[in-house]
Amino acid sequence: MTALLSRALTSDVVFWGPLGRSEGIAAVERFVLDIRHHPAGTGTMARCSEVDVPDEWARYRWVFATPDGGPRLVGTDVVHLRRSLIDQVVVFAGEIEPLAP
Template identity: 30%
Template sequence: MTDVRSLVEQYIAVWNETDAGKRRALVADVFTADAGYTDPLGAVTGHDGIDQFVAGAQQQFGGLTFSLPADPDAHHDLARFQWYLGTPGAEPVAIGFDVVELEDGKIAKVHGFLDKLPG
């Protein structure tokens, strides 16, 4: 479980890293080369697609950060966890729930759900 928590924390770090080069390196560390990411706002594959999707979210929600409110729940090659988007100490402006498929210590697929959106 510690390895899963660490991987999920790195996943959250991808969403918070605004330096393009550092974010791209994190994407390569966290995701398999052909990883897929799907949520209600889009679907992308591969490191380039994931990096561009994250960059777009950062432009839309500049100044806000992602956090984990609790430990991920995991079994076999699956993990699920909730995330918050907002400013520390304030009510989250967005809340989501992701299910990730794991492969060789990396994330192969993300299935994202949005529970609360701003506006």
């Protein structure tokens, strides 16, 4: 998996995930492997929106689901691009609540 991630990420990528800040391709790989071995069961994470790319920033929505209809999680990732590679990833998990009237 490291070789595949190296094609998309800079070696010094900064990853802001649910557990805080980490750096490097190995940190992103650990997160991906943790998702694949989720306590609710092996699930899949898939992009569920178009990718919005205004200049060097991009954002997209994703969904994580287990095959047996277990917990479903949605979120948005925001990434920064440097020389066509991702050098920052920010993971926002969950829905954003609407403003109260």
